[in-house]
Amino acid sequence: MFDDFIQSFWPYTIDGLALGAIYALVALGYTMVYGVLRLINFAHAEIWMVGTFVALGTVQLLGVSSVGGIALIGLVAVMALAAAVVSGGAAMLLEVSAYRPLRKKGASRLAALISAIGASIFLQQLFATVVVPVVFGKSEAQGKLPVNEHFVERTNVIDIGPIVISNDKLIVFLGAVLMMVALDQFVNRTKLGRGIRATAQDPQAAVLMGVNIDRVVSATFLVGGAMAGVAAALYFVRFEQAWYFAGFLLGIKAFTAAVLGGIGNIRGALVGGFALGLFEMYGSSIFGSEWRDVVAFSVLILVLMFRPTGILGESLQQARA
């Protein structure tokens, strides 16, 4: 049972980190919106899904095939930028159309949640029935099938004893870490970041101090969406597939990562994402792949039993003071 785990510890760790990096980036969107609005934005998974299709479109538009080495890094940067812009825009649009009207009328958070589910189903079906057939030239019956594009030439860039890392996994990991550091700096160092923190801490006081709440909320969705876009581009490099329903499972996992790390806490999302990725891999190794999700969610329950607010606990406002 443990033989495989001990023998293949490094491959599992590397795959766990590459997977966890994507969870963490998507989890940031959940956690930021929760921190500011106390709302679980369930349509966030679909914002990520939109990003995977933008990445696919970018590759098709550039018409590249078997990209490796430095060129791959450039391509990922272009894909990530395109996906971040579109996903960020889509997230802002989502906020304006699905949440802001409810917020202005003082509707309950439950109403916003229903609205989130509606937006999520709408985006899924929009891609399955319109975008995939029209934009990507598939037949109507193929709209619900994953769209594949093979363009990455995989090589092992690091090969030291048991540690073998392929170029795509390295790019995913480094790209994600880079984005997370950038976000952390943005929230902690900029004026808008201070606005976000202030709103998270006390919305009323923030207004009195001259913070434009609508702007802060828009910025939160934009940044969270952009992170999801980058995550989508990285995911696309790794798996080379876009699918209208792929957000379902990934969304649940990313949300779990956010809760695991402490929802509302940006660094918590990072810790939660990597922890979940590693737990899934180690769990699969020890108990078999069928038990992957069981292990991951059992760990979540255990953590919440002893630390109800997640690993890092504090929320956005208290994380740094």
Next chain:
Amino acid sequence: MSGHDSYPIPSRIRMERLGTLRRNMMRVTGAVAVSAMLTMGVAACGGDDGGGEGSGNEVTIGFMGDLTGENSGLVIPPRNGAQLAIEQYNATNPKVKIKFKPYDSQGKPEQATTLVQGAIKQDKIVGLIGPAFSGESQATGPILEEAKVPSVSPSATQITLAEKGWKFWHRVVADDAVQSAGAGDFITSQLKAKKVATIHDNQEYGKGLADAIGNAVKPKGAQIMAEGVDDKATDYSATVNKIKSFNPDVVYFGGYYAQAGRLFKQLREGGVKARLMSGDGSLATGLIEGAGQENAQGAMLSCGCLIDEAGTSNAKAKKFATDYQAKFGSPVAIYSGEGYDAATAFIEAIKAGNTEPEKINQYLSTVNFEGVGKPIKFDAKGELASQDIYVYEVKANKMPLLGNTKEAKVE
């Protein structure tokens, strides 16, 4: 501001937060339930063009399966085959015409049960071709049995379906026991594998098939290893690592092509050199598209179905291949012949003057004709009397027939 850090969070607030989280979890469950209901409702309304009352000289035959979902590539060919058979029959201007009515279950058991009840009560179907998959067949079997409506599945291959004692259930395809015995024999004697890894998608069909393959190769002295993956997952790196350290000669996947494509791609990219193999659920070119042509080369597929594009097996197969190509503009594909044969079984019953479901069912137990791929004759359990398994191999972007498992030769 830093002073705030040392403030302990009052326990009341902590509880409150936990409460919010709990409520959120409940909302998630509720959300899933609501969305499931929504999709079911939409599908139940879709494609309804006024239920056809069996008006003496017209009866309705239904077809059920995943027509728009992820695995519709396996179900559209048999739907086309069945439609072709019925149109050809109606064109002969018979006494009793047949109305053909497709039901899109998206392959989901819960959706199929709702649809089948409507088909029986409102549309008054006299027979059902399908359901296409094993999971939905399992779910609808008792309902059809109670309503005494016969069904003939072109493609449900799970072993236990024939063991339920259902009297109104039939299939025109060999089950997974026959498939796994045939494929298992092929793996050990033709491919000469000493170590076999099986992977399944944790679904009725896939797990049944993969487990049966394991059981079939074990007595022949092969070392086996079993793995399972989530059918909605896209990341299989844990499985790839496990397979790599086991280092098998053959990897057999039980599941459908959309996932097989993803899995084969990641196995190859992860450096697994073993011969990749899968079953009927993956016998569609979507597998090559998903895995990438290079990664899919040499992958083998076992199936109880005969896809005979050139029509070499008999004259009927040749005529069917030509007619199919002319009508649908694409060559015969997986289970298209089985769909045609299933419809023909019903047509034979109706030709003999049976228009009541129970009478048709009685007739099906005696039906005996040469289908487009194989002889159609049911035993008492509803299984075909004679069963063969065929092997296909991925070459370039096609999956040509390699032959019967007993005769197929591998370079």
